[in-house]
Amino acid sequence: MSHDDRRPRRHPMRSVVICAAGFVALGAGAGIYAQASGDFNPKITIIEIMDSMVMPNAQIVWDAVSYDVTDKGEKITGPKTDEDWQKVRWAAVTLAEAANNLAVPGRTVNKPGVKPGEGELAPEAIQKLIAANRGAWVAHAKVLYESVSEAIRAVDAKDLDKVSEAGGNIDSACEGCHLQFWYPDQNKPDQNKKK
Numbered sequence: 733m734s735h736d737d738r739r740p741r742r743h744p745m746r747s748v749v750i751c752a753a754g755f756v757a758l759g760a761g762a763g764i765y766a767q768a769s770g771d772f773n774p775k776i777t778i779i780e781i782m783d784s785m786v787m788p789n790a791q792i793v794w795d796a797v798s799y800d801v802t803d804k805g806e807k808i809t810g811p812k813t814d815e816d817w818q819k820v821r822w823a824a825v826t827l828a829e830a831a832n833n834l835a836v837p838g839r840t841v842n843k844p845g846v847k848p849g850e851g852e853l854a855p856e857a858i859q860k861l862i863a864a865n866r867g868a869w870v871a872h873a874k875v876l877y878e879s880v881s882e883a884i885r886a887v888d889a890k891d892l893d894k895v896s897e898a899g900g901n902i903d904s905a906c907e908g909c910h911l912q913f914w915y916p917d918q919n920k921p922d923q924n925k926k927k
Protein backbone atom coordinates (compact mmCIF):
# COMPACT_ATOMS: atom_id res chain seq x y z
CA MET A 733 0.00 0.00 0.00
CA SER A 734 1.33 3.42 -0.86
CA HIS A 735 1.20 6.08 1.78
CA ASP A 736 2.39 8.82 -0.52
CA ASP A 737 -1.05 10.27 -0.98
CA ARG A 738 -1.28 10.73 2.80
CA ARG A 739 1.76 12.93 2.98
CA PRO A 740 0.80 16.24 4.56
CA ARG A 741 -0.31 18.72 1.98
CA ARG A 742 0.89 22.27 1.88
CA HIS A 743 -1.54 24.78 3.22
CA PRO A 744 -2.40 27.71 1.01
CA MET A 745 0.07 30.43 1.89
CA ARG A 746 -2.62 32.80 3.02
CA SER A 747 -3.93 30.62 5.85
CA VAL A 748 -0.38 29.95 6.99
CA VAL A 749 0.24 33.67 7.27
CA ILE A 750 -3.02 34.32 9.12
CA CYS A 751 -2.39 31.47 11.58
CA ALA A 752 1.17 32.57 12.20
CA ALA A 753 0.07 36.17 12.74
CA GLY A 754 -2.49 35.01 15.30
CA PHE A 755 0.11 33.00 17.13
CA VAL A 756 2.58 35.88 17.20
CA ALA A 757 -0.07 38.28 18.52
CA LEU A 758 -0.90 35.80 21.26
CA GLY A 759 2.72 35.12 22.12
CA ALA A 760 3.66 38.79 22.19
CA GLY A 761 1.73 39.51 25.36
CA ALA A 762 2.55 36.46 27.37
CA GLY A 763 5.56 34.61 25.96
CA ILE A 764 5.84 31.35 24.13
CA TYR A 765 4.62 29.14 26.97
CA ALA A 766 1.56 31.27 27.54
CA GLN A 767 -1.94 29.92 27.57
CA ALA A 768 -4.25 31.07 24.86
CA SER A 769 -7.27 32.94 26.04
CA GLY A 770 -10.59 32.41 24.37
CA ASP A 771 -12.59 29.28 23.83
CA PHE A 772 -9.97 26.66 24.72
CA ASN A 773 -7.84 25.85 27.70
CA PRO A 774 -4.53 24.55 26.35
CA LYS A 775 -2.93 23.78 29.74
CA ILE A 776 -2.40 20.06 29.00
CA THR A 777 0.83 19.58 27.05
CA ILE A 778 1.21 17.99 23.62
CA ILE A 779 3.21 15.12 25.06
CA GLU A 780 0.44 14.43 27.60
CA ILE A 781 -2.08 14.33 24.75
CA MET A 782 0.21 11.88 22.90
CA ASP A 783 0.48 9.58 25.92
CA SER A 784 -3.07 9.76 27.23
CA MET A 785 -5.23 10.12 24.13
CA VAL A 786 -3.32 9.64 20.90
CA MET A 787 -1.15 6.58 21.52
CA PRO A 788 -3.57 4.33 23.47
CA ASN A 789 -6.47 4.96 21.07
CA ALA A 790 -4.35 4.58 17.94
CA GLN A 791 -3.14 1.27 19.40
CA ILE A 792 -6.73 0.04 19.77
CA VAL A 793 -7.43 0.89 16.12
CA TRP A 794 -4.17 -0.78 14.96
CA ASP A 795 -4.85 -3.89 17.05
CA ALA A 796 -8.45 -4.21 15.84
CA VAL A 797 -7.52 -6.17 12.73
CA SER A 798 -4.77 -8.75 12.36
CA TYR A 799 -3.60 -10.91 9.50
CA ASP A 800 -2.13 -14.33 10.23
CA VAL A 801 -0.62 -16.69 7.75
CA THR A 802 -1.88 -20.22 8.46
CA ASP A 803 -1.68 -23.57 6.62
CA LYS A 804 -4.94 -22.64 4.92
CA GLY A 805 -3.67 -19.26 3.78
CA GLU A 806 -4.10 -15.81 5.20
CA LYS A 807 -6.55 -15.46 8.05
CA ILE A 808 -7.96 -12.05 8.91
CA THR A 809 -9.25 -11.49 12.43
CA GLY A 810 -11.24 -8.49 13.62
CA PRO A 811 -13.86 -7.35 16.09
CA LYS A 812 -16.64 -9.92 16.50
CA THR A 813 -19.51 -8.65 18.60
CA ASP A 814 -21.22 -5.26 18.28
CA GLU A 815 -19.58 -4.40 21.57
CA ASP A 816 -16.13 -5.17 20.14
CA TRP A 817 -16.85 -2.91 17.17
CA GLN A 818 -18.18 -0.20 19.48
CA LYS A 819 -14.91 -0.18 21.44
CA VAL A 820 -12.88 0.32 18.25
CA ARG A 821 -15.25 3.08 17.17
CA TRP A 822 -14.96 4.91 20.47
CA ALA A 823 -11.17 4.69 20.28
CA ALA A 824 -11.26 6.15 16.77
CA VAL A 825 -13.67 8.90 17.84
CA THR A 826 -11.39 9.82 20.75
CA LEU A 827 -8.39 9.81 18.42
CA ALA A 828 -10.18 12.12 15.99
CA GLU A 829 -10.90 14.59 18.78
CA ALA A 830 -7.32 14.26 20.03
CA ALA A 831 -6.27 15.41 16.54
CA ASN A 832 -8.49 18.48 16.96
CA ASN A 833 -6.92 19.11 20.34
CA LEU A 834 -3.45 19.21 18.78
CA ALA A 835 -4.58 22.24 16.75
CA VAL A 836 -5.62 24.24 19.82
CA PRO A 837 -3.39 27.33 19.84
CA GLY A 838 -1.05 28.18 22.69
CA ARG A 839 -0.32 24.63 23.78
CA THR A 840 3.04 23.87 25.32
CA VAL A 841 4.92 20.86 23.92
CA ASN A 842 6.41 19.54 27.13
CA LYS A 843 7.88 20.81 30.36
CA PRO A 844 10.90 22.94 29.51
CA GLY A 845 14.23 21.31 30.28
CA VAL A 846 13.15 17.74 29.53
CA LYS A 847 16.11 15.92 27.93
CA PRO A 848 15.30 14.68 24.42
CA GLY A 849 16.16 11.16 23.28
CA GLU A 850 18.82 10.55 20.67
CA GLY A 851 18.00 12.25 17.39
CA GLU A 852 15.04 14.08 18.94
CA LEU A 853 14.60 17.83 19.37
CA ALA A 854 14.33 19.35 22.85
CA PRO A 855 10.87 20.64 23.82
CA GLU A 856 11.96 24.28 23.47
CA ALA A 857 13.19 23.64 19.91
CA ILE A 858 9.95 21.84 19.00
CA GLN A 859 7.99 24.75 20.47
CA LYS A 860 9.85 27.24 18.28
CA LEU A 861 9.40 25.05 15.23
CA ILE A 862 5.65 24.89 15.82
CA ALA A 863 5.43 28.66 16.33
CA ALA A 864 7.33 29.25 13.08
CA ASN A 865 5.38 26.63 11.09
CA ARG A 866 1.95 26.68 12.62
CA GLY A 867 0.23 26.16 9.27
CA ALA A 868 2.13 22.92 8.73
CA TRP A 869 1.45 21.80 12.31
CA VAL A 870 -2.29 22.27 11.88
CA ALA A 871 -2.12 20.54 8.46
CA HIS A 872 -0.54 17.46 10.09
CA ALA A 873 -3.28 17.41 12.72
CA LYS A 874 -5.85 17.57 9.90
CA VAL A 875 -4.20 14.72 8.00
CA LEU A 876 -4.45 12.65 11.19
CA TYR A 877 -8.11 13.67 11.58
CA GLU A 878 -8.87 12.63 7.99
CA SER A 879 -7.18 9.25 8.30
CA VAL A 880 -9.08 8.59 11.53
CA SER A 881 -12.36 9.62 9.86
CA GLU A 882 -11.57 6.99 7.24
CA ALA A 883 -11.18 4.44 10.06
CA ILE A 884 -14.54 5.46 11.56
CA ARG A 885 -16.26 4.97 8.19
CA ALA A 886 -14.58 1.55 7.82
CA VAL A 887 -15.72 0.56 11.32
CA ASP A 888 -19.28 1.62 10.49
CA ALA A 889 -19.10 -0.53 7.36
CA LYS A 890 -17.50 -3.37 9.41
CA ASP A 891 -14.93 -3.61 6.63
CA LEU A 892 -11.81 -5.26 8.09
CA ASP A 893 -9.51 -4.53 5.13
CA LYS A 894 -10.50 -0.87 5.14
CA VAL A 895 -9.95 -0.61 8.91
CA SER A 896 -6.46 -2.01 8.37
CA GLU A 897 -5.82 0.33 5.44
CA ALA A 898 -6.97 3.33 7.49
CA GLY A 899 -4.62 2.14 10.24
CA GLY A 900 -1.73 2.38 7.78
CA ASN A 901 -2.77 5.91 6.86
CA ILE A 902 -3.03 6.86 10.54
CA ASP A 903 0.51 5.57 10.99
CA SER A 904 1.72 7.75 8.12
CA ALA A 905 -0.04 10.77 9.64
CA CYS A 906 1.78 10.25 12.97
CA GLU A 907 5.04 9.79 11.18
CA GLY A 908 4.60 12.85 8.96
CA CYS A 909 4.25 15.16 11.95
CA HIS A 910 6.97 13.47 14.02
CA LEU A 911 9.39 13.76 11.10
CA GLN A 912 8.88 17.47 10.76
CA PHE A 913 8.60 18.46 14.41
CA TRP A 914 10.05 15.77 16.69
CA TYR A 915 13.00 14.13 14.94
CA PRO A 916 13.51 16.10 11.71
CA ASP A 917 17.09 14.87 11.39
CA GLN A 918 15.90 11.36 10.64
CA ASN A 919 14.23 12.23 7.37
CA LYS A 920 14.85 9.02 5.51
CA PRO A 921 11.43 7.32 5.47
CA ASP A 922 12.81 3.80 5.99
CA GLN A 923 14.77 4.68 9.09
CA ASN A 924 11.72 5.92 10.90
CA LYS A 925 9.96 3.07 12.50
CA LYS A 926 9.94 5.01 15.74
CA LYS A 927 6.58 6.38 16.81
Ligand code: HEC
Pocket residue numbers: 778779782783786787790834841842852853854855858869870872873876902903905906907909910913914927
Ligand atom coordinates in the same frame (compact mmCIF):
# COMPACT_ATOMS: atom_id res chain seq x y z
C1 HEC B 1 0.54 17.41 14.70
C2 HEC B 1 1.73 16.69 15.07
C3 HEC B 1 1.68 15.31 15.63
C4 HEC B 1 0.88 14.27 15.22
C5 HEC B 1 -0.15 14.23 14.11
C6 HEC B 1 1.23 13.15 16.05
N1 HEC B 1 2.21 13.49 16.93
FE1 HEC B 1 3.03 12.31 18.38
N2 HEC B 1 4.27 13.78 18.93
C7 HEC B 1 4.33 15.03 18.36
C8 HEC B 1 5.42 15.77 18.96
C9 HEC B 1 5.84 17.19 18.62
C10 HEC B 1 6.02 14.92 19.90
C11 HEC B 1 7.27 15.18 20.77
C12 HEC B 1 6.96 15.85 22.05
C13 HEC B 1 8.20 16.07 22.88
O1 HEC B 1 9.18 15.35 22.71
O2 HEC B 1 8.19 16.96 23.72
C14 HEC B 1 5.27 13.69 19.88
C15 HEC B 1 5.52 12.61 20.70
C16 HEC B 1 4.85 11.42 20.66
C17 HEC B 1 5.10 10.31 21.55
C18 HEC B 1 6.15 10.27 22.67
C19 HEC B 1 5.52 10.45 24.00
C20 HEC B 1 6.52 10.37 25.14
O3 HEC B 1 6.08 10.38 26.30
O4 HEC B 1 7.73 10.30 24.87
C21 HEC B 1 4.28 9.29 21.17
C22 HEC B 1 4.17 7.90 21.79
C23 HEC B 1 3.50 9.77 20.06
N3 HEC B 1 3.85 11.08 19.77
C24 HEC B 1 2.55 9.03 19.38
C25 HEC B 1 1.83 9.48 18.28
C26 HEC B 1 0.94 8.67 17.51
C27 HEC B 1 0.67 7.20 17.76
C28 HEC B 1 0.40 9.47 16.55
C29 HEC B 1 -0.61 9.13 15.48
C30 HEC B 1 -1.75 8.35 15.84
C31 HEC B 1 0.97 10.80 16.73
N4 HEC B 1 1.84 10.76 17.78
C32 HEC B 1 0.65 11.89 15.94
C33 HEC B 1 3.51 15.53 17.38
C34 HEC B 1 2.53 14.80 16.70
